[in-house]
């Protein structure tokens with residue numbers, strides 16, 4: 429059985445650590461002044477983080493790899509009459525969001541491959557009536573990252589590796605596309621561990637100078653063996669060892685929201701297990717295609733991998 433962590437790392441605490449290090453490096457002001465400045469900045473950041481957690485919705489950033497919050501038209505008579513929404517044939521999370529015009533909000537994950545411009549959300553209301561809502565995708569350019577992988581087989585896999593990779597990709601995509609319905613709300617997320625963000629989401633990647641798929645998650649660097657915690661409640665849908673991802677856990681948080689943890693040294697949970705926010709799920713490792721120990725953390729909405737930093741009020745460094 430898993431144990432709950434006594435301490436849940438939050439983005440606010442991570443930001444405070446950074447602020448204190450930055451303020452400590454300012455030599456123009458005295459030590460006392462630096463201490464006061466650190467405390468004031470940290471209190472402000474923690475207050476903002478608490479306010480953002482009170483409203484669990486992710487940030488609205490309608491770009492490739494981002495999340496669009498789209499208000500659905502009309503009221504329904506009952507809170508249980510949730511309209512269904514679809515984007516690119518995938519069911520989309522709909523949450524309660526009472527405004528003057530509407531009771532419902534779609535939380536739409538936008539694939540990294542989406543072209544900027546007008547997109548369409550297809551709606552079916554509780555009576556079965558179909559309609560559509562347009563929304564705009566804005567452009568975003570992501571930086572390049574060039575990495576050297578010493579195990580050349582992980583850059584140019586052998587034929588038998590390719591068969592394994594195709595099989596594993598199907599399994600992972602199926603887990604990302606799995607729909608578990610729960611109450612229409614977006615869960616609060618904490619960070620799965622404390623560490624430096626070593627690679628932000630969306631980087632256009634080159635392995636040994638060969639172009640490969642963009643970075644579909646957030647890398648958090650930490651020593652091997654560092655505990656990894658579930659950032660929100662859910663059900664473990666998949667655990668296993670994969671060619672690129674190494675030891676991997678996928679957690680289904682319901683309503684199309686799924687998260688994945690890769691390159692682990694150990695896995696402490698089993699498929700089908702219910703986890704809470706803060707449940708210990710494994711340890712940081714360097715299994716699979718890596719240049720050093722880190723956690724690769726992916727978040728998926730309606731089967732689109734999105735920037736995990738959008739689940740927090742502040743932008744992750746380098747995003």
Ligand SMILES: [Zn+2]
Nearest residue numbers: 645646647724
């Ligand atoms: Zn990664």
